[in-house]
Amino acid sequence: xxxxxxxxxxxxxxxxxxxxxxxxxxxxxxxxxxxxxxxxxxxxxxxxxxxxxxxxxxxxxxxxxxxxxxxxxxxxxxxxxxxxxxxxxxxxxxxxxxxxxxxxxxxx
Amino acid sequence: xxxxxxxxxxxxxxxxxxxxxxxxxxxxxxxxxxxxxxxxxxxxxxxxxxxxxxxxxxxxxxxxxxxxxxxxxxxxxxxxxxxxxxxxxxxxxxxxxxxxxxxxxxxx
DNA sequence: CGCTCCTTTCGCAATTTTGCGAAATCCGGT
DNA sequence: ACCGGATTTCGCAAAATTGCGAAAGGAGCG
Numbered sequence: 679x680x681x682x683x684x685x686x687x688x689x690x691x692x693x694x695x696x697x698x699x700x701x702x703x704x705x706x707x708x709x710x711x712x713x714x715x716x717x718x719x720x721x722x723x724x725x726x727x728x729x730x731x732x733x734x735x736x737x738x739x740x741x742x743x744x745x746x747x748x749x750x751x752x753x754x755x756x757x758x759x760x761x762x763x764x765x766x767x768x769x770x771x772x773x774x775x776x777x778x779x780x781x782x783x784x785x786x
Numbered sequence: 787x788x789x790x791x792x793x794x795x796x797x798x799x800x801x802x803x804x805x806x807x808x809x810x811x812x813x814x815x816x817x818x819x820x821x822x823x824x825x826x827x828x829x830x831x832x833x834x835x836x837x838x839x840x841x842x843x844x845x846x847x848x849x850x851x852x853x854x855x856x857x858x859x860x861x862x863x864x865x866x867x868x869x870x871x872x873x874x875x876x877x878x879x880x881x882x883x884x885x886x887x888x889x890x891x892x893x894x
Numbered sequence: 895c896g897c898t899c900c901t902t903t904c905g906c907a908a909t910t911t912t913g914c915g916a917a918a919t920c921c922g923g924t
Numbered sequence: 925a926c927c928g929g930a931t932t933t934c935g936c937a938a939a940a941t942t943g944c945g946a947a948a949g950g951a952g953c954g
Contacts, residue, residue, distance in 0.1 A: 712870065716882060723884055730930060741914050746932055755911050756866040757941080762820065765884050773885050774824060774869070776831055776878040838900060849944050854902055863941050865911080895954105902949070910941065919932070924925105 714751040716761075721749045723768055737767035822859040824869075829857045831876055845875035 724734050724745070731745040738745070740763075747753050748760070758772065765772045832842045832853070839853040846853070848871075855861055856868070866880065873880045 709870070712866075712880065716866070719882065719884060731932095732930075740912075742931075743914070743933080744912070746930095747912090750932085754867060757911065758820075758824070758864040758866065758869070759862060759940090760912080761866070761882070768884070769887050770884040771887050772820065773883040774827065775881040775883075776827060776873050776876070777881050779877050779879050839902095840900075848942075850901075851903080851944070851946095852942070854900095855942090858902080865941065867910090868942075897953085899952090900950080902947105904945105904947080906944095908941100908943075910939105912939070913937085915935100917932105917934080920930080922927100922929095924927085 709754070710751075713754050713756075716756055717749050717751045717753065720745075720761075720764060723764070723770070724749075727768055734764070734767065738763050818859075821862050821864075824864055825857050825859045825861065828853075828869075828872060831872070831878070832857075835876055842872070842875065846871050 724731070727734075729737075731742040731749075735742045735745045748756065748764070758774075761772050832839070835842075837845075839850040839857075843850045843853045856864065856872070866882075869880050
């Protein structure tokens with residue numbers, strides 16, 4: 679792969695400009711994406727169950743501001759304990775996996 | 787499934803005696819198993835990579851006693867941040883999933 | 895036994911996360 | 925524009941996790 683295909687995807691352009699070939703930044707990016715992913719999962723889990731933050735908070739045994747904080751993509755302080763509390767309140771369990779990086783891109 | 791098959795599996799017997807039909811205890815059990823699972827995964831990941839606790843600790847940027855603590859099945863204080871540090875040191879990434887409980891048993 | 899390396903346990907300080915209420919912001923619906 | 929309800933942000937105290945060295949426990953080996 680020598681030459682790049684043109685793209686109009688902003689995310690892609692930004693990626694090329696700031697991260698490509700910069701290991702340190704790539705690590706930060708991975709971190710950021712991971713947090714974003716957790717935040718989003720919690721958000722989806724909650725809204726998918728038709729609950730407001732306050733309602734979920736009550737089920738979990740905390741307050742709405744705490745839930746809001748966990749749904750914030752920039753929050754990095756997730757603990758397994760808290761994630762499990764949320765999971766349990768929604769009849770889920772937390773499953774954890776260590777997957778090899780540099781894996782071939784999945785088909786889907 | 788009306789009647790039980792006899793068993794000689796100690797774990798199974800203990801399970802029947804202390805947990806079966808006791809929701810509260812079952813919650814504790816789930817918790818304990820989850821922690822055990824995380825501890826074991828870390829242990830397997832490390833030994834699978836042929837590393838001692840001290841070596842992994844160095845890669846992660848901490849000390850052996852910390853690694854030992856994380857591989858202790860009774861330890862409950864895992865944070866996503868620490869799990870990610872370990873994952874990264876071993877070229878993995880942490881994947882998190884909230885799976886419905888009471889799910890049909892998987893074939894494999 | 896003595897030696898070495900690995901792992902576990904202990905204590906405490908340092909850092910980080912959680913708890914939580916108040917106030918600000920956002921967002922429809924009327 | 926006004927009114928709730930929902931979400932976000934702010935600030936601290938309380939609680940929990942991490943950092944880390946020292947000491948104790950094992951296991952293997954000559």
